[in-house]
Amino acid sequence: MKILLLALFLSLGVLPAFAQVESDGPKIKDDSLSVETYVKGIPNNPTTMTFVGDDILVLQRYDGQVRLVRDGVLQDRLVLDVSVAKDGERGMLGITSIGSTVYVYFTAADADGGKAIENRIYKYEWDGNSLVNPVLLKTLPSDNFYHNGGAMTNFDGQVYAIMGDNGNYGRLQNRATDWKNDTSVILRIDPPGQYYAMGVRNSFGITFDPNTGNLWDTENGDDEYDEINLVPENFNSGWIEIMGPAKNQEQIDSLPKYGNFVYSDPEFSWQRPVAPTAISFVKSDKLKDYSDSVFVGDCNTGNLYRFKLDSDRTGFVFESPELADKVLNIGESADEILFGTDFGCVTDIEVGPDGLLYIVSLSEEKIYRIIPKVVAEQSNQKPDAGGGCLIATAAYGTELSTQVQMLRELRDSVLFNTESGTTFMAGFNQFYYSFSPTVADWERQSPVFKEFVRIAISPMLSTMSILNYANIDSEQEMLGYGIGVVLLNSAMYFVMPILAIVKIRQHFSKKSN
Ligand SMILES: [Ca+2]
Numbered sequence: 001m002k003i004l005l006l007a008l009f010l011s012l013g014v015l016p017a018f019a020q021v022e023s024d025g026p027k028i029k030d031d032s033l034s035v036e037t038y039v040k041g042i043p044n045n046p047t048t049m050t051f052v053g054d055d056i057l058v059l060q061r062y063d064g065q066v067r068l069v070r071d072g073v074l075q076d077r078l079v080l081d082v083s084v085a086k087d088g089e090r091g092m093l094g095i096t097s098i099g100s101t102v103y104v105y106f107t108a109a110d111a112d113g114g115k116a117i118e119n120r121i122y123k124y125e126w127d128g129n130s131l132v133n134p135v136l137l138k139t140l141p142s143d144n145f146y147h148n149g150g151a152m153t154n155f156d157g158q159v160y161a162i163m164g165d166n167g168n169y170g171r172l173q174n175r176a177t178d179w180k181n182d183t184s185v186i187l188r189i190d191p192p193g194q195y196y197a198m199g200v201r202n203s204f205g206i207t208f209d210p211n212t213g214n215l216w217d218t219e220n221g222d223d224e225y226d227e228i229n230l231v232p233e234n235f236n237s238g239w240i241e242i243m244g245p246a247k248n249q250e251q252i253d254s255l256p257k258y259g260n261f262v263y264s265d266p267e268f269s270w271q272r273p274v275a276p277t278a279i280s281f282v283k284s285d286k287l288k289d290y291s292d293s294v295f296v297g298d299c300n301t302g303n304l305y306r307f308k309l310d311s312d313r314t315g316f317v318f319e320s321p322e323l324a325d326k327v328l329n330i331g332e333s334a335d336e337i338l339f340g341t342d343f344g345c346v347t348d349i350e351v352g353p354d355g356l357l358y359i360v361s362l363s364e365e366k367i368y369r370i371i372p373k374v375v376a377e378q379s380n381q382k383p384d385a386g387g388g389c390l391i392a393t394a395a396y397g398t399e400l401s402t403q404v405q406m407l408r409e410l411r412d413s414v415l416f417n418t419e420s421g422t423t424f425m426a427g428f429n430q431f432y433y434s435f436s437p438t439v440a441d442w443e444r445q446s447p448v449f450k451e452f453v454r455i456a457i458s459p460m461l462s463t464m465s466i467l468n469y470a471n472i473d474s475e476q477e478m479l480g481y482g483i484g485v486v487l488l489n490s491a492m493y494f495v496m497p498i499l500a501i502v503k504i505r506q507h508f509s510k511k512s513n
């Protein structure tokens with residue numbers, strides 16, 4: 001019986017739990033949450049990531065590649081490969097996306113690891129497999145290997161990028177001397193526009209507060225004062241004259257005027273530099289306790305910081321009197337803002353479409369994720385992560401096709417509603433995932449095979465749709481209808497797939513020889 005059902009539900013499936021808890025890795029303070037390694041072994045300095053649907057695109061700084069993470073697995077095939085410089089802080093630096101439009105920031109070179117030409121921001125289209133149709137939107141200087149910025153974000157259809165001083169010291173750096181365009185600024189990239197902010201030494205993190213629409217950044221100081229800033233439009237962060245809070249009003253008044261940019265102090269500073277990087281707000285049903293928080297990573301100490309926002313979300317609240325001056329001075333305790341440790345060099349933090357918090361660690365070559373323990377346990381018992389249907393998805397090109405939606409509906413509303421359905425899915429899942437990614441890959445590689453699968457699963461899909469129309473609310477009915485549909489399909493789907501897979505295997509092994 002079980003085998004018959006396995007054949008029947010060939011095209012249904014649920015994500016396996018690839019992620020696993022590491023024994024010695026990052027630690028976090030909140031006992032109700034755990035840290036999982038979501039992906040490991042991302043080579044060549046992973047920097048920033050962006051979500052496209054349920055997939056992650058992650059950048060490799062040294063080789064100019066964009067890699068795809070699908071269902072927690074780093075895919076072999078390339079999404080994009082450009083030539084980048086990799087000395088100092090150059091390389092594949094920033095990525096952000098709006099729907100299927102993806103923006104990438106990198107230091108272009110004549111060859112990987114070669115001579116830097118300039119920093120570039122391209123726009124691409126994500127076709128589900130690779131980044132296509134490149135459009136060069138912006139070139140930026142890369143005169144020096146340091147302070148090349150690179151972090152990008154978007155809000156309300158506007159794309160922003162941040163650029164460091166790159167060794168230039170002129171009017172954009174609060175000096176009344178010659179100056180170079182497009183340094184120490186936050187830029188409006190698409191649509192293009194005037195500088196959003198100036199006076200930034202260097203930065204590896206900008207993000208928007210989804211609740212207020214306010215922009216925030218992290219900034220890297222010289223030998224003291226790293227910063228977190230609320231960044232209103234026409235913000236002047238004060239570099240090179242001021243880093244960290246201004247000493248007094250005279251110091252602020254002495255800044256040379258540039259346009260209508262206005263200086264303000266950071267919301268928080270570390271007197272001893274930690275090299276803060278990514279910054280992220282947490283709007284998530286699964287992490288509701290942190291809706292009033294900002295998470296920040298760093299590259300020097302491996303810490304993950306959590307800051308509590310004040311009621312109008314324009315600054316932080318601290319309990320410790322030591323932090324009342326908004327500065328973690330040398331010798332003061334970071335306890336209150338310390339959320340996690342041992343994350344290595346953090347280069348990106350983002351809430352995924354599943355509401356979990358994802359963290360890229362460049363030094364550990366991993367993406368971690370923070371998940372409520374109750375959610376982790378639930379997904380182990382009932383491994384429904386809302387994905388699946390790999391074969392049908394590949395055959396019909398998109399998860400949004402009516403056929404794939406029908407299968408998903410069937411799985412969620414019919415199968416999971418009965419005990420035998422749920423039990424079946426748990427067992428089926430293991431079996432299905434032993435071969436379905438391979439079949440799905442074949443489909444993507446071969447249009448002929450894809451068409452074949454589409455034709456082959458069509459009769460099954462139409463008979464299975466009976467289950468959706470049938471009013472199944474008891475165990476007997478579930479089994480009754482199930483057996484009926486199985487009998488309709490078993491002859492075809494027992495013999496056919498086995499024959500097909502054997503044939504295709506021969507075909508592909510011949511091809512690869
Ligand atoms: Ca990101």
Ligand SMILES: [Ca+2]
Nearest residue numbers: 063064082083
């Ligand atoms: Ca390359």
Ligand SMILES: [Ca+2]
Nearest residue numbers: 237238243244
């Ligand atoms: Ca500043």
Ligand SMILES: [Ca+2]
Nearest residue numbers: 322325327329
């Ligand atoms: Ca202090």
